[in-house]
Amino acid sequence: MKARVYVMLKNGVLDPQGEAVHHALGALGFDGVESVRQGKVIELDLAEGTTEAQVGEMCEKLLANTVIESYRIEM
Amino acid sequence: MKARVYVMLKNGVLDPQGEAVHHALGALGFDGVESVRQGKVIELDLAEGTTEAQVGEMCEKLLANTVIESYRIEM
Numbered sequence: 001m002k003a004r005v006y007v008m009l010k011n012g013v014l015d016p017q018g019e020a021v022h023h024a025l026g027a028l029g030f031d032g033v034e035s036v037r038q039g040k041v042i043e044l045d046l047a048e049g050t051t052e053a054q055v056g057e058m059c060e061k062l063l064a065n066t067v068i069e070s071y072r073i074e075m
Numbered sequence: 076m077k078a079r080v081y082v083m084l085k086n087g088v089l090d091p092q093g094e095a096v097h098h099a100l101g102a103l104g105f106d107g108v109e110s111v112r113q114g115k116v117i118e119l120d121l122a123e124g125t126t127e128a129q130v131g132e133m134c135e136k137l138l139a140n141t142v143i144e145s146y147r148i149e150m
Contacts, residue, residue: 032122041116047107061103
């Protein structure tokens with residue numbers, strides 16, 4: 001079974017990667033870009049029966065730095 | 076208007092980041108994880124009227140390395 005975890009920086013946390021992409025897009029002539037935020041998407045191939053709670057525990061312990069990041073799980 | 080771009084490594088391309096996460100999950104005692112793939116999610120805040128084709132051009136020129144990565148756009 002597959003699960004997908006989306007990890008994004010919380011609002012208000014500076015996103016240097018997003019800023020760099022935004023700047024580069026401008027330099028390439030893409031003017032209509034107001035802001036860019038970049039995060040991670042983690043695709044997990046799991047044994048049958050793995051619960052969302054277990055995936056949540058993986059997020060809390062490893063996949064997301066919950067001080068500055070928020071995560072969303074798609075089972 | 077918002078657009079989201081998902082960038083993942085193409086199948087068959089070695090994913091060292093995914094391997095590292097897989098290994099770390101095992102070390103933390105999460106046994107039921109068969110494989111892990113990690114990619115990027117890029118949230119773009121765009122001027123009204125920006126087309127999917129323009130976002131595609133951003134992907135081709137900057138957001139994805141199309142030699143080893145594939146991308147999916149959500150407008």
